[in-house]
Amino acid sequence: GAMSQGYIGYHLQQAIQQELKARGVDKQCASIITQVVVDANDPGFAKPTKPVGSFYTKEEADKIAAEKGFTFVEDAGRGYRRVVPSPIPQRIVELKVVEQLVKxxxxxxTVGGGGIPVVETEQGLKGVAAVIDKDRSSALLAQSIGADMLIILTAVDRVCINYNKPDQKELPTMTLEEAEKYIEEKQFAPGSMLPKVQSCMEFVKNNTHGGTALITSLQKAKVALQGETGTIITK
Known part of the structure; x- marks a missing residue:
């Protein structure tokens, strides 16, 4: 997590700074190595679900599992990968630093890759082998800094029901009640659109000043903010 935050954060920071310079905008951009506290007793630790690392043959995976106690699963027919827990984020450690920079x-x-998962011990914070869901961490961050809007960018312009079916329908807006109904109907794929919708719901539900959430594609982010596409989630 820390390596990813440093490497990817550097490239994002460079690209943004170059774009700002090209536009004549005098503004700083900073990447923050971000730790996120999780509960050591989170049920997610008992059931690893997030694939990480390299692909292995079944024989290689079995050997490593026997030696190190890792859990492996087959990943879409491409081989076997180690899976690690995905606990719920509780608190962003560097929040005050982030707030100062934003102000x-x-x-x-920040919270790159969902944040570096840590648990609280008597000695202080301790890193754990896990991967926190990026959407959930982003929702927690937005909520913690009092953001007016949470924007989650994905591969589609709008959230759909009956996705990839003849009666597929795009959703320009969605209330919390409607989102709950669609989740009950299993309209959103786990590990794909479901955590994005749930994270947006969490943000909207806990926002005390009427904040909304938006799900759209990176390419359409600007026009989505103008109301021309995207899915807006409201109370």
């Missing part, structure tokens, strides 16, 4: 008008790259 100063800086662009902040």
């Amino acid at each position: 100063a008008g800086d662009i902040v790259i």
